[in-house]
Amino acid sequence: MIENKDTSLEFVNKIYKYIRNDMPIETFASKFNFSISEITGIVELCNLYGKNVSIDYEENNAIFKKNFTRRAVTSKISIDDPKLNHNQICVVSDTHFGNNHQQLHLLNNVYEEAYNRGIKTVLHVGDLVDGNYPNRPENPRQQFLHNFDEQANYVIDMYPEIDGMTTYYILGSHDETHYKNGGATINNIVTRCRKDMKYLGQDVGEISIDKVKILLDHPGDGKSQSWSYKPQKRIEILESHQKPKILLIGHYHGSYAFSYRNVQCVMVPCLCYKTQFQQKKGISNAVGAYFLDIYSDEKGNIQYFEPEEILFSEKDRWYEADKDKKKVKKLEIKHGQY
Numbered sequence: 001m002i003e004n005k006d007t008s009l010e011f012v013n014k015i016y017k018y019i020r021n022d023m024p025i026e027t028f029a030s031k032f033n034f035s036i037s038e039i040t041g042i043v044e045l046c047n048l049y050g051k052n053v054s055i056d057y058e059e060n061n062a063i064f065k066k067n068f069t070r071r072a073v074t075s076k077i078s079i080d081d082p083k084l085n086h087n088q089i090c091v092v093s094d095t096h097f098g099n100n101h102q103q104l105h106l107l108n109n110v111y112e113e114a115y116n117r118g119i120k121t122v123l124h125v126g127d128l129v130d131g132n133y134p135n136r137p138e139n140p141r142q143q144f145l146h147n148f149d150e151q152a153n154y155v156i157d158m159y160p161e162i163d164g165m166t167t168y169y170i171l172g173s174h175d176e177t178h179y180k181n182g183g184a185t186i187n188n189i190v191t192r193c194r195k196d197m198k199y200l201g202q203d204v205g206e207i208s209i210d211k212v213k214i215l216l217d218h219p220g221d222g223k224s225q226s227w228s229y230k231p232q233k234r235i236e237i238l239e240s241h242q243k244p245k246i247l248l249i250g251h252y253h254g255s256y257a258f259s260y261r262n263v264q265c266v267m268v269p270c271l272c273y274k275t276q277f278q279q280k281k282g283i284s285n286a287v288g289a290y291f292l293d294i295y296s297d298e299k300g301n302i303q304y305f306e307p308e309e310i311l312f313s314e315k316d317r318w319y320e321a322d323k324d325k326k327k328v329k330k331l332e333i334k335h336g337q338y
């Protein structure tokens with residue numbers, strides 16, 4: 001084991017995020033200032049926390065391997081079947097741009113990780129911006145961007161932009177306040193200015209990836225005590241023609257993945273700090289994202305599905321209201337930059 005080094009879960013999460021499949025161990029060692037002999041301890045530590053990492057040797061080079069345990073939906077088809085389609089996508093939600101407690105630095109972190117993994121598709125499940133609530137007197141105090149122009153322009157100027165990567169998004173309850181206040185829709189201006197951001201709908205949207213139907217859903221009600229209860233109800237009320245293979249639910253700022261009635265359901269965590277409202281009501285707030293590993297047949301039926309939960313710890317989040325808006329730059333990666 002490693003001596004005189006940090007062995008906390010926060011540290012493990014940090015290094016696990018950095019480690020990529022096929023990354024030479026020297027790259028990692030120089031970044032974190034470890035000797036090569038200490039790397040074995042790092043691998044042990046990751047495995048202690050349930051992160052399956054190993055070292056492999058290819059052409060005399062020692063490289064990392066991240067081994068995800070895949071959940072078999074059916075035992076009939078082997079994962080090695082060349083006829084299966086394999087897709088990896090990233091899912092984010094509830095960025096609430098303009099709120100004092102937005103966490104753009106964590107959104108950037110997730111996009112950078114997606115880029116490192118070669119992911120081309122990101123889905124955003126609503127509440128891009130914090131909106132505007134004229135009937136809530138406390139609202140202006142909680143935001144550094146208040147009106148439609150400020151928040152919409154911030155999405156255009158600051159949302160991560162990576163060559164070859166497309167973000168598909170729906171609008172949620174907070175985005176919709178701008179429509180309710182004066183008929184303004186974020187998607188209208190974002191579509192004109194950001195070719196890498198594609199709008200799928202207000203509250204609900206659908207996309208198919210290799211015929212795998214994915215439904216993005218942003219409800220409008222409050223969260224229940226049990227994180228699984230509301231998603232189960234969402235699946236039960238789906239019309240049969242609407243029923244997707246994967247259901248992604250935003251809005252609840254919770255994190256939960258389960259399979260129910262042949263639907264793979266993921267409640268997607270948010271990327272903002274706990275709001276004053278949540279604090280007062282004692283509502284929990286999960287900050288993170290998901291990476292989905294999907295193997296499907298030619299008809300779009302899922303054969304293997306692995307939802308990888310990324311949760312940011314308290315240390316990763318910035319509470320100071322000004323820090324994120326002042327310090328964080330737009331994440332922009334051009335082809336061949338890395």
Ligand SMILES: [Fe+2]
Pocket residue numbers: 094096127174251252253270
């Ligand atoms: Fe939200």
Ligand SMILES: [Fe+2]
Pocket residue numbers: 127172173174218219220250251252
């Ligand atoms: Fe919402």
